Amino acid sequence: MAFEIPRVDPLPFRVAVIGGGGTGAALAWDLALRGFRVVIFERGEFLSGTTGRHHGQLHSGARYASGDPEIARECMAETLALRRLVPDAIEYNGGLFVALDGEEAAYGGRFAEACAEAGIPAREVSPARARELEPGLSSRVERAFLVPDGTFDAWRVPAAFLAGARELGAELRPWTGVVGFDATDGRVTAARVRDRARAAAENRIEADCFVIACGAWGGTVGALAGLEVPVTPAAGSMLAVKGRLCDMVISRLRPPGDGDILVPQRGLSIIGSTQRLVESPDALLPTDEEIAFLRQSGAALAPAFADAEIDSAWCAARPLFGSALDEAAGRAASRDFAVLDHETDGMAGIASVVGGKATTLRVMAEKAADLVCRKLGVERSCRTLETAPPSWRDLYRGRAP
Amino acid sequence: MIAKLSVARGDGRVELEVEAPEWATVLDALEIATSKKGTTEARRHGGREKEGEGQKGKEEKGTGSGREWNDVDVLYRHSCHHGSCGVCGALVNGRPALMCRTPLRELPSGVVRLDPLPYATVIADLAVEPGPLFDSLPGFGYLRPPAREELPPVPDPAPLPGAPAERPRERFEDCIECGLCLAACPVLVPEGAEGSDEAPDARRPFVGPAALAMARRELAKKGPLSGPARTLAAAPDGVAACDRAFECSRVCPRGVAPGRLIEELRRGT
Known part of the structure; x- marks a missing residue:
């Protein structure tokens, strides 16, 4: 490709990113742009965990404005950034928050104020105008607000970041699981990895810094280094029907809950989601009850959802920030993220990114890369806000195993 | 239902048997069957009583793979599980299909044969280098227009610098x-x-x-x-x-x- 990424002087440090989901992809890209030597491990194919299964809502932050203004502000900034950086992987048609009863209509005042405080330009429109914009919308709409939401392709956005990392020389290691860490004198010096495609033998990979970016699997991987990474996995189910019932993302005008977002994507309409704590984030499936609930929830927003042919039902492992949360604490858990330096736990050379959500993958990577710089005494600032990655199509171009 | 999968591995095959919901796709079954924790899920959906009964895998020695295996470890590509990413293609009973869009109940009863897509080089098992x-x-x-009936342009409450406050609707290409x-x-x-x-x-x-x-x-x-x-x-x-x-x-x-x-x-x- 003719695409050229502006480069900086290479740094004499190697950073190992563990986890090839959205966060790891954005982190590999960020670190490579700063000049680090990067290796990224993923136990399966890239994006086979949580990010790819996301329903694709690009959050303006309106959903979180009244409960968590900081996340709302962050989502707004990241929505604008991703729209500039990867426009071809975003269906940007805006969003509507709609009230379907008096209680939801009454919530509108608080919603509008909270959006204004968080810097989200929500704008009230009449129910008639809302239905003119989206004729598939329920006739019960009592109140409606326009917000700058959108749909992004949850595979193509992070795949573009991986393609960029690859272009900058990062070593991409899919099918490679971390099975242990070697530590000397309170410092992680190497990861032991197993290449599932080639050999049963373990390899030892040395690096100057390791970052666990394993989302809902962070606890499992952290335990390999004797660390407690505060993540609780929760299953979130989604249901897609055939047919595009709207172009804008339609949300219920109420505090965030289950089954309250209808996301259009290509020829599908997707309703999300649910939340249920799980012991293991592996191989999750929706329950029959969740599917029935989601079907009703979709129909409440767009009546045609009730009889549309089901296209697919699936489940993603959400990484809630916090150790061993119970159901109530899980519901209350912030969707914020944190970057943890495990030197404070007595283990140098390793850090974790926990929590977060797909919309904020770029800024999660930025904060994690800032920590890596501090740990290694490097002064290099983030370049991902001003550098567009290449196309996702470049991730696999010209490659043979 | 009990799903029986026969998965290509080098010159040999791996046979998997797993309990899966009636509506499960080939990809769902494969993911449960190859996950250690999947047995719990399978039991929960299928009403199985004993731990470990949800999953049964046996290894046949393939001469071409040169790998050793501790568990039932099958390599396959997957991501979105709803036909959006395009990653989970395989030959399902000899025919190219996305595993996430192939419900088990739409296949003939019996063993489902899974092989890697033939246009690309095989990494291992079902995983190919695309x-x-x-x-x-x-x-x-x-991006393309949504091609729905004549609908008004969508207002943009947060236009990027230089962009108009109303924009034509857009969606991804179907491919x-x-x-x-x-x-x-x-x-x-x-x-x-x-x-x-x-x-x-x-x-x-x-x-x-x-x-x-x-x-x-x-x-x-x-x-x-x-x-x-x-x-x-x-x-x-x-x-x-x-x-x-x-x-x-x-x-x-x-x-x-x-x-x-x-x-x-x-x-x-």
């Missing part, structure tokens, strides 16, 4: 770049090439149905302005190399109908 697909694709834009059309194409994968570990040599150079379908879509969007699309279609490995087998249209999981689009290019429409 380089040949992406090498073939032009760099055309991925999810999954490569099934390449795997089904008799020009790219001549008969007898299936099951080979090596990417087969094409009978003659052919850019493939995915790229030509994209060229037709590009012309639809940009009209005669799209020189690159015309060049791609008119090249010796373009439209002229297509044998009109229409297998691409039959296997396309998103109704793109590459065969028809290639015919439109041929007729200049």
Whole structure:
């Protein structure tokens, strides 16, 4: 490709990113742009965990404005950034928050104020105008607000970041699981990895810094280094029907809950989601009850959802920030993220990114890369806000195993 | 229901048996069967009583793989689980399909045979390196109008600098770049090439149905302005190399109908 990424002087440090989901992809890209030597491990194919299964809502932050203004502000900034950086992987048609009863209509005042405080330009429109914009919308709409939401392709956005990392020389290691860490004198010096495609033998990979970016699997991987990474996995189910019932993302005008977002994507309409704590984030499936609930929830927003042919039902492992949360604490858990330096736990050379959500993958990577710089005494600032990655199509171009 | 999967591994096969919900897809079953924790899920959905009964795998020694295995460890590509990413293609009972869009109940009862897509080099088991697909694709834009009835433009409450406050509606192209059309194409994968570990040599150079379908879509969007699309279609490995087998249209999981689009290019429409 003719695409050229502006480069900086290479740094004499190697950073190992563990986890090839959205966060790891954005982190590999960020670190490579700063000049680090990067290796990224993923136990399966890239994006086979949580990010790819996301329903694709690009959050303006309106959903979180009244409960968590900081996340709302962050989502707004990241929505604008991703729209500039990867426009071809975003269906940007805006969003509507709609009230379907008096209680939801009454919530509108608080919603509008909270959006204004968080810097989200929500704008009230009449129910008639809302239905003119989206004729598939329920006739019960009592109140409606326009917000700058959108749909992004949850595979193509992070795949573009991986393609960029690859272009900058990062070593991409899919099918490679971390099975242990070697530590000397309170410092992680190497990861032991197993290449599932080639050999049963373990390899030892040395690096100057390791970052666990394993989302809902962070606890499992952290335990390999004797660390407690505060993540609780929760299953979130989604249901897609055939047919595009709207172009804008339609949300219920109420505090965030289950089954309250209808996301259009290509020829599908997707309703999300649910939340249920799980012991293991592996191989999750929706329950029959969740599917029935989601079907009703979709129909409440767009009546045609009730009889549309089901296209697919699936489940993603959400990484809630916090150790061993119970159901109530899980519901209350912030969707914020944190970057943890495990030197404070007595283990140098390793850090974790926990929590977060797909919309904020770029800024999660930025904060994690800032920590890596501090740990290694490097002064290099983030370049991902001003550098567009290449196309996702470049991730696999010209490659043979 | 009990799903029985027979998965290619080098010269041998791995047989898997797993309890899965009635509505489960091939991908769901494969994911449960290859996950240690999947037994819990399988039991929960299937009402099994004993720990570990949900999963049963036995290894047959393949001579070609050279790997050793502790667990049932099967390599397969997957991501979105709803037919959006285009990653989980495989031969399902010999036919190119996305595993996430193939419900078990729509297949004949008995063992489901899974093999890697034949257009690309096999990494291991079902996982292929999709380089040949992406090498073939032009760099055309991925957005198009939604093609719904005449709807007003959408207001943009947060326009980027220089952008208008109202914008035409947009959506992604239907093509999810999954490569099934390449795997089904008799020009790219001549008969007898299936099951080979090596990417087969094409009978003659052919850019493939995915790229030509994209060229037709590009012309639809940009009209005669799209020189690159015309060049791609008119090249010796373009439209002229297509044998009109229409297998691409039959296997396309998103109704793109590459065969028809290639015919439109041929007729200049």
